[in-house]
Amino acid sequence: MAERLADAAVNEDGCGWSQTRRVAPNSCPRVLTREPPGPRRGMEEEKMDENEWGYHGEGNKSLVVAHAQRCVVLRFLKFPPNRKKTSEEILQHLQDIVDFGKNVMKEFFGENCVHCGEVVQLPLEFVKQLCLKIQSERPESRCDKDLDTLSGYAMCLPNLTRLQTYCIAEHRPILCVEIKPKCGFIPFSSSVTHEMKHKVCRYCMHQHLKVATGKWKQISEYCPLDLFSGNKQRMHFALKSLLQESQNNLKIFKVQMLDLLDIEGLYPLYNRVEQYLEEFPEERKMLQIDGPYDEAFYQKLLDLSTEDDGSVAFALTKNVLAQYDYVQQYRVAMTAKDCSIMIALSPCLQDASSDRRLVVPSSRSRLAFSVSVLDLDLKPYESIPHQYKLDAKIVNYYAKTVHAKDDTVMSTRFKESEDCTLVLHKV
16 A cells, blocks of 8 residues: 555544553454444454565555455554664554544544554564565665564554445455645745745645655646635646646545644744753653643643734743643644545445445445545654754745746636635534
8 A cells, every 4th residue: 555554643443542452472453442333343353363464555654564354454663773662662652643643633633534543562473474574565765664573562553445334345346545635725824934935835835846856756736725725626626636646645546723823933932942941851741742642732722822923912921831832733733734535435235325424426326435534643843943944945945946937927726825724623
């Protein structure tokens, strides 16, 4: 499967367990879920056999294997050879992913789209044999990092390329489409200093820099403002552009507004928090920089709505703790902007589904479907300086090499950009 699935903070079906389940050497991890009526998802107790699992895909941070018959996958973390982590650190990292999905992202996207996974502990011998089995299938470009075979910890998740209404792999043909829509609005914050950012979306500007640095061969005509415009013609053009030049924004297999300040307004707050932590390093845990991502963490995201206008009043009323909450909001917003949407479709019998919400009528037959949101790992706090520098690099390159050459470069497609704001509301 496509590598973006491997980095997804996709979590198993609506649970979010708080404890890790240990799997006996002769058994298979069993996922217990709060399920609606119908076929039971999960993995029955049975011997763990690496031959029943196959390579599914990997990203920069993790690798995924899929069960041959059951609609489940195992997600393992990856590390450079010289940067091993302890079993306790790996366990905490995986549990943070589960908690963040359950307590934060599910509140924004809804429990039907965000699946909370379970951390399981697997027999070490099974993990080692599995690693040997799939090694030849891994892309050479991804082999600079090794699969974690020492801790035995992994996440057990639903296979999102399958319909999420069934446990066992169906024999019906399934079409799965993964779309990475990116940010669908123009920043409106007064902290933005580059006027170009009020006219051209970041994705389109970034395209020019990526082509210049050799990441992609040609610029994609896809614009997220088109996809989120609500205009059928523009939405059709966006999907057609994805098909013509998909890059990593489209794969096919046989907001609550959180970033009110933009990175330019956020970065000064980040610096204030850093100065505070230098003086009071013991406060890092209290600020929940590294978790826990619980309900209190989510509630703080909802309590802030005032933008830093540079006034004395803001400085007096918004102390460093509140400023850090803005930093947290930005991390969550960046996570949402970089998410992927997985849509699985399959023909169904006329009387196969009693839930019409899960069926799309078409001219020839009905299609059963499931929709999931993935790639929801919380963006690292330490990445904010990089994001600030990258933002400036993108805008400056676009202004110098594109806008300077042709002052009429602005497409008519952007005239409606002010109507394309994507707002995430609590579901």
